[in-house]
Amino acid sequence: MFTSNVHTQDIVELSVSAWFYRNKTIAGFDNPARSLYVAVRELVENSLDACEEIRILPEITVLLRNEEESSRVDLLNQGPENFELVVKDNGIGMKRDSIPLLLGKMLTGTKFSHRQSRGTFGLGGSLALLYGQVTTQKPIEIVTGQKGQPHGYSVKMRLDIENNRPVILEEDRVSKGADEHGTMITFSLQGDWLRSKRRIIDYFNQTGIIVPYASLFFETPDNEVYKYDRIIHSIPRPSVATKPHPRGIDVEMLKSMISTTRARSLKSFLTTSFQRVGDKKASEFLVFARLDPERVPDSLSMDELVRMMNSMEKFERFLPPSPNSLSPVGTEVLLAGIKRLSPEFVVFRQRPPNVYEGHPFIVETGVAYGGDLSAGAHIIRFANRIPLLYDERSDISHRVVRDLNLKNYGLRQEDPLTFIMHICSTKIPYKTVGKEYIADVDSVRREIELGFKECLRDLSERLRKRTKTQKYQKRESRLASYYRFIAEILKTATGREVQLERFHFEGGDNQ
Amino acid sequence: MSRSRTEIDSSEIIGLIDNVLNTVAETLEDGVFPEIGYYGASKKNVFYQEDAGYVSIDETPSFIDGRKVESAKTVASFVYGLSRFKEHLEQNMSMSLRDFYYMHKVKHVQDVLKIIDQNETNRLINLCERVIRHNGASVPREELGVVSSPKGTFYGDITISDMSKKRLNCTSAGEYGWFISSRPFDVKIHDINIDAAIFIEKEAMARNLIELEIPEDLRIGVGALFGQPGRNMRAWIRRLADEEIPILILVDMSPWSLRIFSTIKSNSIELANIRGLATPEAKLLGITTDDFWGKRGMLTEIEHSLESMTKSDLKCAQQNKNIPAISQDQLLSRQNEIMLKKKRKGELEAFKSFGLPLAELKGFYIKYLKTKSSDLDVKVI
Numbered sequence: 001m002f003t004s005n006v007h008t009q010d011i012v013e014l015s016v017s018a019w020f021y022r023n024k025t026i027a028g029f030d031n032p033a034r035s036l037y038v039a040v041r042e043l044v045e046n047s048l049d050a051c052e053e054i055r056i057l058p059e060i061t062v063l064l065r066n067e068e069e070s071s072r073v074d075l076l077n078q079g080p081e082n083f084e085l086v087v088k089d090n091g092i093g094m095k096r097d098s099i100p101l102l103l104g105k106m107l108t109g110t111k112f113s114h115r116q117s118r119g120t121f122g123l124g125g126s127l128a129l130l131y132g133q134v135t136t137q138k139p140i141e142i143v144t145g146q147k148g149q150p151h152g153y154s155v156k157m158r159l160d161i162e163n164n165r166p167v168i169l170e171e172d173r174v175s176k177g178a179d180e181h182g183t184m185i186t187f188s189l190q191g192d193w194l195r196s197k198r199r200i201i202d203y204f205n206q207t208g209i210i211v212p213y214a215s216l217f218f219e220t221p222d223n224e225v226y227k228y229d230r231i232i233h234s235i236p237r238p239s240v241a242t243k244p245h246p247r248g249i250d251v252e253m254l255k256s257m258i259s260t261t262r263a264r265s266l267k268s269f270l271t272t273s274f275q276r277v278g279d280k281k282a283s284e285f286l287v288f289a290r291l292d293p294e295r296v297p298d299s300l301s302m303d304e305l306v307r308m309m310n311s312m313e314k315f316e317r318f319l320p321p322s323p324n325s326l327s328p329v330g331t332e333v334l335l336a337g338i339k340r341l342s343p344e345f346v347v348f349r350q351r352p353p354n355v356y357e358g359h360p361f362i363v364e365t366g367v368a369y370g371g372d373l374s375a376g377a378h379i380i381r382f383a384n385r386i387p388l389l390y391d392e393r394s395d396i397s398h399r400v401v402r403d404l405n406l407k408n409y410g411l412r413q414e415d416p417l418t419f420i421m422h423i424c425s426t427k428i429p430y431k432t433v434g435k436e437y438i439a440d441v442d443s444v445r446r447e448i449e450l451g452f453k454e455c456l457r458d459l460s461e462r463l464r465k466r467t468k469t470q471k472y473q474k475r476e477s478r479l480a481s482y483y484r485f486i487a488e489i490l491k492t493a494t495g496r497e498v499q500l501e502r503f504h505f506e507g508g509d510n511q
Numbered sequence: 512m513s514r515s516r517t518e519i520d521s522s523e524i525i526g527l528i529d530n531v532l533n534t535v536a537e538t539l540e541d542g543v544f545p546e547i548g549y550y551g552a553s554k555k556n557v558f559y560q561e562d563a564g565y566v567s568i569d570e571t572p573s574f575i576d577g578r579k580v581e582s583a584k585t586v587a588s589f590v591y592g593l594s595r596f597k598e599h600l601e602q603n604m605s606m607s608l609r610d611f612y613y614m615h616k617v618k619h620v621q622d623v624l625k626i627i628d629q630n631e632t633n634r635l636i637n638l639c640e641r642v643i644r645h646n647g648a649s650v651p652r653e654e655l656g657v658v659s660s661p662k663g664t665f666y667g668d669i670t671i672s673d674m675s676k677k678r679l680n681c682t683s684a685g686e687y688g689w690f691i692s693s694r695p696f697d698v699k700i701h702d703i704n705i706d707a708a709i710f711i712e713k714e715a716m717a718r719n720l721i722e723l724e725i726p727e728d729l730r731i732g733v734g735a736l737f738g739q740p741g742r743n744m745r746a747w748i749r750r751l752a753d754e755e756i757p758i759l760i761l762v763d764m765s766p767w768s769l770r771i772f773s774t775i776k777s778n779s780i781e782l783a784n785i786r787g788l789a790t791p792e793a794k795l796l797g798i799t800t801d802d803f804w805g806k807r808g809m810l811t812e813i814e815h816s817l818e819s820m821t822k823s824d825l826k827c828a829q830q831n832k833n834i835p836a837i838s839q840d841q842l843l844s845r846q847n848e849i850m851l852k853k854k855r856k857g858e859l860e861a862f863k864s865f866g867l868p869l870a871e872l873k874g875f876y877i878k879y880l881k882t883k884s885s886d887l888d889v890k891v892i
């Protein structure tokens with residue numbers, strides 16, 4: 001029997017944004033230092049996506065200013081301070097009506113389809129704004145405009161956390177040229193610059209490498225300027241949204257797909273709602289799952305849905321997922337990006353598409369050598385063109401690099417080597433929600449390993465050739481110096497001018 | 512085969528050097544890499560003869576191929592070395608091995624040749640000796656003007672003129688006698704009034720004999736080797752032997768001293784190409800294993816003074832078995848064997864362990880020298 005005091009406890013309903021705010025650590029907003037970094041990163045990534053979506057070379061300006069003039073006496077014990085963050089891009093811009101939805105409301109956005117994109121849910125940007133408002137109680141300002149529109153909009157708004165909806169405080173039309181487009185977001189947030197400086201600058205450095213077709217400008221609270229000029233004018237082919245692959249589907253998703261399908265039979269449901277399933281595969285599968293191809297999808301019972309889902313997991317003859325939904329960076333762009341590190345040699349390899357748990361992925365690997373690189377092996381990791389900065393040691397590529405036998409390639413541990421790894425996938429196998437490192441998935445690890453090994457083989461071949469030429473040139477110049485010396489001595493000792501004109505130093509042995 | 516070298520004057524040497532330099536110059540002008548051939552100090556080129564010591568037979572030549580980087584460097588230092596020898600000979604100046612090394616530290620030379628230690632320049636001189644040849648024999652470096660610091664003294668009634676051009680008697684040239692010239696072959700011998708010459712490993716004993724006026728009493732010459740004798744001392748011994756003076760050698764009883772004696776007698780493999788350094792007539796006077804352990808041994812009384820051989824002494828004696836001039840010499844190999852068996856060694860200072868009054872010590876020295884040399888068919892008064 002229920003007793004009355006069970007009912008006396010309050011039952012609280014959380015809105016989506018309230019829930020996310022209370023659990024903000026899962027998205028990286030756990031301390032002022034990390035929050036500042038994550039906020040910058042999320043907004044820059046949204047801006048890059050906004051540009052790449054319409055294949056425009058991104059131009060992104062980030063200004064981070066300290067709001068209070070702090071006395072700067074006690075640098076080490078300095079706590080969090082309030083910062084103003086301005087992020088401006090030349091992306092697609094937003095329609096007036098979309099602004100509050102895209103930025104002010106959690107779980108709305110453009111990233112819920114089956115394709116590769118930087119973020120997973122488009123949540124990070126909104127959460128950054130939410131975090132800013134909660135820590136500083138200041139409103140958010142957005143100025144945005146789209147191409148072809150006579151004017152843009154300036155909106156000042158607040159987020160109503162309890163009800164997961166934006167509240168517009170002020171709005172204006174702003175005049176702009178017809179061709180101008182882009183978005184500028186200005187908001188305040190609490191952060192710890194001193195403790196996040198390193199990370200934020202690393203983030204810009206590495207972003208400069210993976211998106212060399214973007215112009216980035218970053219002004220720090222210390223009034224330092226980091227500027228990354230565009231070095232290549234081609235944008236990688238964008239990814240295309242695709243239908244889901246039958247592997248990796250769960251019952252809830254299956255249910256929702258059935259509720260929206262127009263197909264009147266299971267067989268046509270399979271061929272129209274999933275990628276890479278044709279008539280033949282659909283029939284084979286339905287036999288395997290012991291389901292009648294002519295059944296109306298709606299009529300499936302819960303047990304049958306579960307059986308269908310389990311069969312999808314077990315059925316081995318589905319074709320692998322299509323890589324069309326992926327957008328690898330491409331070796332040309334990667335080669336351009338790595339120039340920012342000025343290495344002597346670089347080798348990049350793009351591995352063929354592969355699959356893990358029904359998600360397609362492509363691994364791109366590179367090895368840079370010499371030049372301005374510092375001694376020892378370093379790893380730079382990217383996932384869907386986002387630099388991964390934290391937890392390098394837990395990352396699968398770290399383990400792969402650690403297990404490489406550099407000696408086999410004529411290299412030493414202390415040689416100036418930088419390993420670059422980019423993985424793109426519709427679902428990056430992150431180990432944690434913090435999106436910081438890639439989990440140890442067999443097929444992913446194998447691709448990374450093969451990629452690095454191919455690069456190293458190529459690199460060692462080039463190094464061998466270089467050493468050979470150097471040796472040869474060195475030998476030639478030494479020989480020449482000896483014989484010039486001999487001629488000089490002979491001149492003083494015997495008085496005769498010895499002409500070395502008929503002498504060819506290349507003619508000697510090639511030791 | 513003549514044991515001494517043939518006379519050669521410095522203008523001839525300069526001619527030989529010019530010859531080589533011009534050949535190199537012509538080769539270069541023809542656009543060809545120079546190649547230098549010589550006979551190395553390998554076992555193929557040197558063999559041991561009991562009555563002549565080490566003899567160089569010049570069978571297998573080696574070549575320095577100027578196409579190879581390291582060899583080109585050798586050719587360059589070779590040419591440079593010859594040019595410096597020529598210059599010194601023209602000015603009548605000598606240089607030491609160390610001087611020659613420092614001539615490679617001249618800035619523009621060092622920049623090219625990058626010589627880092629004296630072994631390299633010493634090897635180069637050795638190469639020059641092998642390449643510059645006269646009458647089928649190497650021209651010793653002394654002729655090229657390179658002399659090592661002279662070592663060794665000689666006391667005795669011989670009248671000579673050395674490089675100082677002064678005429679002097681070796682009994683009145685200072686308390687040790689005459690300091691052996693760096694170029695004994697150019698020393699003129701005017702008058703000889705000795706019946707034998709004794710060369711002693713240790714300077715202290717030689718001085719004792721001089722102080723006791725034994726050279727005068729026995730009409731002998733006394734030389735001090737100062738350890739392993741230098742090239743000049745060996746050449747001087749050869750000179751005396753050429754004058755038919757019996758040569759007697761007095762060294763410690765140790766495997767090292769066997770080597771000293773064997774170098775005097777047979778020269779060495781490394782210098783087999785240089786003539787006039789071996790004196791096969793030289794005889795080992797003492798102190799021998801028979802002196803201590805023989806039936807008629809003169810030193811049996813002081814056998815207790817012998818010391819144990821150290822590890823390195825034993826190792827030396829073992830290695831002596833592989834030195835042809837010791838292992839193929841009956842007397843020396845027997846000495847070596849006995850030392851290896853007894854594992855003890857004796858020094859010249861052992862004479863002092865008799866504890867004799869000085870007058871009696873002189874008598875004993877005279878008795879020892881006389882007895883031992885007559886054993887060797889050398890008669891002294």
